[in-house]
Amino acid sequence: xxxxxxxxxxxxxxxxxxxxxxxxxxxxxxxxxxxxxxxxxxxxxxxxxxxxxxxxxxxxxxxxxxxxxxxxxxxxxxxxxxxxxxxxxxxxxxxxxxxxxxxxxxxxxxxxxxxxxxxxxxxxxxxxxxxxxxxxxxxxxxx
Amino acid sequence: xxxxxxxxxxxxxxxxxxxxxxxxxxxxxxxxxxxxxxxxxxxxxxxxxxxxxxxxxxxxxxxxxxxxxxxxxxxxxxxxxxxxxxxxxxxxxxxxxxxxxxxxxxxxxxx
Numbered sequence: 345x346x347x348x349x350x351x352x353x354x355x356x357x358x359x360x361x362x363x364x365x366x367x368x369x370x371x372x373x374x375x376x377x378x379x380x381x382x383x384x385x386x387x388x389x390x391x392x393x394x395x396x397x398x399x400x401x402x403x404x405x406x407x408x409x410x411x412x413x414x415x416x417x418x419x420x421x422x423x424x425x426x427x428x429x430x431x432x433x434x435x436x437x438x439x440x441x442x443x444x445x446x447x448x449x450x451x452x453x454x455x456x457x458x459x460x461x462x463x464x465x466x467x468x469x470x471x472x473x474x475x476x477x478x479x480x481x482x483x484x485x486x487x
Numbered sequence: 488x489x490x491x492x493x494x495x496x497x498x499x500x501x502x503x504x505x506x507x508x509x510x511x512x513x514x515x516x517x518x519x520x521x522x523x524x525x526x527x528x529x530x531x532x533x534x535x536x537x538x539x540x541x542x543x544x545x546x547x548x549x550x551x552x553x554x555x556x557x558x559x560x561x562x563x564x565x566x567x568x569x570x571x572x573x574x575x576x577x578x579x580x581x582x583x584x585x586x587x588x589x590x591x592x593x594x595x596x597x598x
Contacts, residue, residue, distance in 0.1 A: 358510040386569045393540045397509045444578055449548050452541035452577050459576050
């Protein structure tokens with residue numbers, strides 16, 4: 345089967361997190377041609393949710409919220425999702441887990457993204473932020 | 488996300504339903520603040536929560552700290568596999584008292 349491709353654009357609002365996760369799930373099931381990798385699909389949904397939340401909360405913190413572009417490619421073993429936004433540049437925090445004893449109420453997002461996908465890339469592309477998440481599925485799924 | 492609360496023998500059973508994410512986490516925190524004034528222990532029924540992210544985790548940590556500060560217990564019950572996975576990934580499964588179901592959670596608080 346040929347690789348699947350998709351693209352969408354969603355408003356930079358927390359109200360669109362749930363539809364975005366559903367969209368990612370549907371795309372994964374279509375590309376993978378199975379619902380067998382539910383746990384790994386959930387991990388990708390979680391990474392996407394964390395990334396989208398960061399874009400909405402941080403990239404557009406001092407700016408009027410615009411939209412986020414998403415493009416995806418996938419086949420029966422791998423899904424790659426790319427994101428573009430016109431918000432402020434990110435300073436990526438180290439993806440370290442907060443100390444358990446401190447019971448921090450923040451700092452888990454970057455760690456979860458890193459844990460839930462096989463590769464994360466970020467670039468400042470002109471006036472836009474560019475993110476790329478790569479997730480492998482099945483027995484060779486790494487994350 | 489829907490949050491409903493019932494009180495039973497000094498335990499506030501805080502039942503959540505839906506996705507616990509950046510949009511809904513403030514509602515959860517609000518419930519924890521409302522019932523975390525020292526009168527009740529808390530059992531958080533996560534049986535119908537199918538998704539949680541770091542904002543949702545933050546709301547649970549906030550609840551834990553709120554109830555602990557009042558000398559009260561804060562337990563999670565009926566944690567679904569996807570949510571458990573996130574608690575395990577972040578090692579927060581070690582921070583929370585997690586009980587398989589609401590009944591045993593309430594009973595263990597009474598004990």
